[in-house]
Amino acid sequence: MKNTLKVAKWEIKRNVTNKAFLISILITPLLMLLFGFVPSLLAKFETDQPFTLYVVDKLGIYERISQASSEKLIITLAEDNLQALKEKTRGRKDQGYVVLDENALATGLVTVYTDNEGKGAIAPITGVLQTAFNDYKMEKLGLSKSQIDYLKQPYQVNVAPLTKKEAERSLPQKIIPAVFAGILFLTVFTSGTMTFQSALQEKKDKMVEIILSSVQATDLMQGKILGYFVLGLIQVGVWLLFGIPAAQFFFKIPILEYLFVPELLPMVFFALAGYLLYSAIFVAIGATMEDAQSGSSFQGMIFLIPMLPLFVIGPIIANPSGVIARIGTFFPLTTPGVMLARLSISTQTPLWEILASGTILLLTTLLVMRLAGKLFKTAILMYGKNATLAEIIKWLRY
Amino acid sequence: MSVILSIKDITKSFGQATVVDRISFEVQKGEILGLVGPNGAGKSTIIRCILGIIHPDSGTINYHLDGTQKLNTSKVGYLPEERGLYRDAKIMDILLYIASLKNYPLDKARQTAMAYFEKLDLKGREKAKIEELSKGMAQKVQFIASIIHEPQLLVLDEPLSGFDPVSQNLFMEEIKNLATKGTTILLSSHQMNMVESLCNRIFMINKGRRVLYGDLDTIKDRYANYRCEILGNNDPSRLSKLPFVQKVEQDGQKHIIHLQNGISPSAFLRELPPDIEIKEMNLTRISLHDIFVKTVTGGIEQ
Known part of the structure; x- marks a missing residue:
């Protein structure tokens, strides 16, 4: 244990003083912000130019349509004739015209003539036209205003739990645990891969023999797992330290209040157990390889393991207690990701499922760490080639 | 002379191949024992067994380092044939890390390191990273790493490979020096001239089996x-x-x-x-x- 701590301390110190690590801590949230905001920013920039739409109104519904007029989309009644309009708007990207007549009404097809390639600028008009046409038709059928309103009344489908009554959660209340779960999972994954890199580096730097003549192979492995665990915590810590006040300042959301929900405890447990499971697999696989480039497809596939929950995230969001969510919950390799998702989406995950899947995960983790220890011990001393699947299975049996 | 390491009948197989076959020898305190043999003879496997990196299938290894019969890694130093150090770490940090793994006081380790830096022309480079050093310099650092904790038993695997003739002489002197001060050295090498000039006794191995074992002069008298x-x-x-x-x-x-x-x-x-x-x-x-x-x-x- 003492040696495990020494190895862990070394790994932590080495990384914390390493510029690359510090930069990655700072860069990752920036990149996430960038990928989150830049596309919408660019889209905004793209449609910022106001678009003028001339309406040739043969139905007398201009009044209704003009409501959709905004800074970006200027809807005006055309005063010129069709030929003049054509000439006027030809070659213009910020102008176009539309003809609203009985033909459009009958065919259900409205054509906007413009040389603007995108549909973005005129998108808002679609809904307005729909309503305007419907109203026009109903009026033509002789319905009164109140009858029309009655017909137009919208319907919504609401879901209310039967067994447990609870207050409806607001959007931030739902999103913040999910974001936190996402950060945890990302950290689990990145720290896990770092143990892989570290085992590989140990071999590459040819330090293995020196270290193993001082400490046991299991100490080295556990030290690495522990070390990168602490580094992961540092990473999450730094993000939260800056992220929480920033979010509170910009969005005026009391993050901490939403974060410390009862689900937080099992979420942290699943993240930790997941980290131990994945990092044990990664560190052992790292030991079987000579360099990252020449890994076999088998070793590459191992990397997909923590990604498995992403494949089933859709069905889980649709139904957090459905069959797929249940299968994912009890299959230990997907348990961490699936449970993080379920716990952050729903407050109604049955306690027995949390406990049972937690126990399965814990037992699997212990087993995998034992096997990984065996594999690591043999593989880390092999030089010059990547281990084959057959060799790995043989070493696991030692 | 007292025995510091005694190896009895160790055998190690990997799959079908018996790499080390019923090997026995003793290392006495303060001597330099040469472990010689061609590539693939089983030298590295014996060394790894002695260092506790792997375990022999049968046979026993007894140590007399700290009053027990067990291996105390803190008292053993090792310079492996596969040379390397953490490339992106500073020299002094690596040396102190190894000293800490050997449970050696860090302030003392720092002093020893500085003394060796002076002796081996590395003065002022203690904050340099390994990747900034020449190959020869990095090897010097690795040599220091193997003796930073004043081991009682020092295992050197091809200690002079990669050194220029000047450095070779320097290190031959240093190895002799350590032996005079009481460090027991197990030296594995192909370089027979070095073995001849450094070792008191040799153990020669071929295909996992003992070929020659004993006092160098006696062997020469008998076989030469x-x-x-x-x-x-x-x-x-x-x-x-x-x-x-x-x-x-x-x-x-x-x-x-x-x-x-x-x-x-x-x-x-x-x-x-x-x-x-x-x-x-x-x-x-x-x-x-x-x-x-x-x-x-x-x-x-x-």
Whole structure:
């Protein structure tokens, strides 16, 4: 244990003083912000130019349509004739015209003539036209205003739990645990891969023999797992330290209040157990390889393991207690990701499922760490080639 | 002299191949024991067993380092043949990390390191990273890493490979120095001239089995015949018919005459006919190098 701590301390110190690590801590949230905001920013920039739409109104519904007029989309009644309009708007990207007549009404097809390639600028008009046409038709059928309103009344489908009554959660209340779960999972994954890199580096730097003549192979492995665990915590810590006040300042959301929900405890447990499971697999696989480039497809596939929950995230969001969510919950390799998702989406995950899947995960983790220890011990001393699947299975049996 | 390490009947197999086969030897306190043998003979496996990196399938290894029979890694230093250090770490940090793994006081380790930096021309580089150093410098650091904690038993695997002749001499002196101060050294190497000049005793291994073991002089007495090089225009078939001659090799104008076992040089010289042309003559006992080559090519079995 003492040696495990020494190895862990070394790994932590080495990384914390390493510029690359510090930069990655700072860069990752920036990149996430960038990928989150830049596309919408660019889209905004793209449609910022106001678009003028001339309406040739043969139905007398201009009044209704003009409501959709905004800074970006200027809807005006055309005063010129069709030929003049054509000439006027030809070659213009910020102008176009539309003809609203009985033909459009009958065919259900409205054509906007413009040389603007995108549909973005005129998108808002679609809904307005729909309503305007419907109203026009109903009026033509002789319905009164109140009858029309009655017909137009919208319907919504609401879901209310039967067994447990609870207050409806607001959007931030739902999103913040999910974001936190996402950060945890990302950290689990990145720290896990770092143990892989570290085992590989140990071999590459040819330090293995020196270290193993001082400490046991299991100490080295556990030290690495522990070390990168602490580094992961540092990473999450730094993000939260800056992220929480920033979010509170910009969005005026009391993050901490939403974060410390009862689900937080099992979420942290699943993240930790997941980290131990994945990092044990990664560190052992790292030991079987000579360099990252020449890994076999088998070793590459191992990397997909923590990604498995992403494949089933859709069905889980649709139904957090459905069959797929249940299968994912009890299959230990997907348990961490699936449970993080379920716990952050729903407050109604049955306690027995949390406990049972937690126990399965814990037992699997212990087993995998034992096997990984065996594999690591043999593989880390092999030089010059990547281990084959057959060799790995043989070493696991030692 | 007291025994610091005793190896009894160790055997190690990997799959079908028996790499080390019933090997036994002892290392005495303060001596330099040479572990010699060709590539793949099993030297590295023996060393890894001694260091506790792997465990022999059978047999025992007893240590006398700290009053127990067990391996105390804090008292053992190791310079592996596979050279390397964490490339992106600072020299001093690595040395202190290794010292901490060996449970050696860090302030003392720092002093020892500084003393060696001075001695080995590394002064002022303690904050440099390994990747910034030349290969030779990095090897010096690795040598320091193996002795930073004042080990009682030091295992050196090909310690001089990669050094230039000047550094080789420097390190040969340093190894002798350590031995005089009481460090026991197990030295594994192919470089027979180094083994000859450093080691008191040798253990020679081939294909996992013991070939020779004992005092270097005794071995030479027992196995080393004499050889006589004669430069001159002579007929090799005539030379080979001389008394006490085992065989003759020709190398240009030079003939190398190998004497039969147990024949003293003076007996051979007395029988030398007066009409043999001798421009130069060189009569030596065959070297450890020759014994090594003979061993590997199947000349010596035990």
